[in-house]
Amino acid sequence: MLKKILRRRNFLILQAITSIVLMIMVVRLGLVPTKYLVILGLVLVALELGMYLWLQPYKHRHHHDKKGKTRYLIGKIVSLVLSVLMVVGSLAVSKGNKSIDEMFNGNKEEITYSVVVLKNSSYKKLSDLNGKSIGIQPNVDTTNQNYILKEIAKKAKLSKTEYLNYQAVAQGLVNHSVECILLNEAYRTTLAEYDSNFSKDTRVVWKYTLTQNVKPQKKSTNAAGTFIVYISGIDAYGTAATVSRSDVNMIVTVNTNTHNILMTSIPRDYFVPLANSGKEDKLTHSGLFGVENTVKTVENFMDIDIDYYARLNFSTLTKVVDAIGGIDVYSDQDVHLNALGNKLITEGMHHMDGKTALAFARERHSYESGDRHRTQNQQDVLMAIVKKMMSPSLLTNYAQILDAVGNSFTTNMPADKMKEIASEQLNTNASWNFSSRFLEGTGKIMTGGYMMPNTKLYYTIPNENSVKQNKQYIKEILSNDTIN
CATH class of the missing domain: 3.40.630.190 (LCP protein)
Known part of the structure; x- marks a missing residue:
């Protein structure tokens, strides 16, 4: 008799534990208002109480009663399914909480540096440039640049040629004054304003990405709220x-x-x-x-x-x-979206999917x-x-x-x-x-x-x-x- 009770109680205990864990995870998430937490708590208690009543044995029912056995079996299955769902829910909430913490507390920036050569040169890798000259701009981002130059020195010994700005650095490469240049990849689009063929006429033989913390903001003087x-x-x-x-x-x-x-x-x-x-x-x-x-x-x-x-x-x-099911955006005139093959967006409110919203946000030629x-x-x-x-x-x-x-x-x-x-x-x-x-x-x-x-x-x-x-x-x- 004791074994049967314990087996019945095992399902109820498992459901209770998973319910408590889910509740703790949701509270820790910090997004759900108190009134919704109360509702969730009441629902979980009601489910536990309901399953407790469902799994109660009938004293006057013979142990060979098929209906009683079926009811008992179904109850255990339902309780087990509820426990599994709560475990899945707890894992999802935990993952979400971790993602939020990483997203909102991850003050980091990534800076990628490349060693760039002319496309028609014979240099295939960094070691091929040993003994050659590398063009740099020394007065910008000095600390990071010196770190990168030390990493480069582990693979090739290069003499440095300094220029006043990135425009001059790029020109030095194009004019064959240096065999390669050190390029902060963030500047590539800026160089394109000077020379639209720069990326087409060059290639990267080595790349290194630095990850660094962003300095915290000073305390604001803005009023509360x-x-x-x-x-x-x-x-x-x-x-x-x-x-x-x-x-x-x-x-x-x-x-x-x-x-x-x-x-x-x-x-x-x-x-x-x-x-x-x-x-x-x-x-x-x-x-x-x-x-x-x-x-x-x-x-x-x-x-x-x-x-x-x-x-x-x-x-x-x-x-x-x-992911949020699209957005509703008003267009104040008829416009053709070039990014979507000249798709027409008429004046008025539109429900946009991701591609349309991006094309709409980018459009300017129309x-x-x-x-x-x-x-x-x-x-x-x-x-x-x-x-x-x-x-x-x-x-x-x-x-x-x-x-x-x-x-x-x-x-x-x-x-x-x-x-x-x-x-x-x-x-x-x-x-x-x-x-x-x-x-x-x-x-x-x-x-x-x-x-x-x-x-x-x-x-x-x-x-x-x-x-x-x-x-x-x-x-x-x-x-x-x-x-x-």
């Missing part, structure tokens, strides 16, 4: 941690007291003083020195304190949009205002993603969403801060007011930029009134006002 996030959008291969130009630059001002969000976009070609040099160049070039350099550049230019940054890889935006309109579309796409992800219904799909975001996203916002915001939103399901603004400027082709001082490039000269007005808009959001 308010914070500013700088969003840097890159459009490059690799992870969002890859050091690259910042092609999308957006200041997101958030006031959780008034539920106002202001998105302020800055043109990628805005001619501003770079924080690392004090010299003016395109804002997009600030990203070549790391995301913290862009953050500091924007802080200095806009007279604000940025609490957090987030870097998004627009090349993998499709995965995120598809608009008279070009990059100005593209920036507006990028704001609309990001706004639609944020709105969709605020929906409580996505909580059941959060693991898939985290997998999709993966290498597409990196931030220095602490995981606890994100969980606090998400939990509050799930608890209140508050309606947010979104506003979007754009810093205006005048396009100009000229020389004099810090990175490529002798090359004529396109820059956007800031409109002082626009800069002043947008500074005021940000202050209004931070001071609990709603901008007109």
Whole structure:
């Protein structure tokens, strides 16, 4: 008799243990509001009580009663299935919690250096260059560059030829002044502005990737319940941690007291003083020195304190949009998306999948205002993603969403801060007011930029009134006002 009771109790004990573990995991996740935790707890208790009653033996039923045996067997199977589901759920929640911690606490950047030779040269590997000369720019990223040169020295002894800038370094290779150059791969797209055939006429014989921590942000002076996030959008291969130009630059001002969000976009070609040099160049070039350099550049230019940054890889935006079931975006005119074979998007609201959203965010040739309109579309796409992800219904799909975001996203916002915001939103399901603004400027082709001082490039000269007005808009959001 005791054996039978213990066998029955084994299923109930297993179910109870897995229920408790699941509850602990969900609590540790930190995303689920208290009222939902209470509901989950009551459901788990009800299931345990239900199975306890189901598996109770009938005193007056003969042990040969087939119905009683069948009921008992079904009860054990159901209890076992519930236990298995709770184990699976616990593992999924644990994995999600780990992914969130890694994503929101992983302040790292990846910098890739290459030894580059002319494509028609005979050099196949680094050792073939032993005794030759390597072109470098010594005054940029000196610490990392010296480390890389030491790694190179382990495989080949090269004499260094120094140049004033990367443009001169590339020219030295093309003119056969040196047999190879050391290239920070983040600068490759910048060199393409000087020589569109550079990548086609050269090849890489050695590559090394450095992973380093991003410096933490200083303590913000923004009032309680308010914070500013700088969003840097890159459009490059690799992870969002890859050091690259910042092609999308957006200041997101958030006031959780008034539920106002202001998105302020800055043109990628805005001619501003770079924080690392004090010299003016395109804002997009600030990203070549790391995301913290862009953050500091924007802080200095806009007279604000940025609490957090987030870097998004627009090349993998499709995965995120598809994971959340698509987004609803309004197009203010008929437009043909070149990236999708000239696909027509008519004026009005559209439900977009990942490919369409990415093409819409990239399109500029179909608009008279070009990059100005593209920036507006990028704001609309990001706004639609944020709105969709605020929906409580996505909580059941959060693991898939985290997998999709993966290498597409990196931030220095602490995981606890994100969980606090998400939990509050799930608890209140508050309606947010979104506003979007754009810093205006005048396009100009000229020389004099810090990175490529002798090359004529396109820059956007800031409109002082626009800069002043947008500074005021940000202050209004931070001071609990709603901008007109």
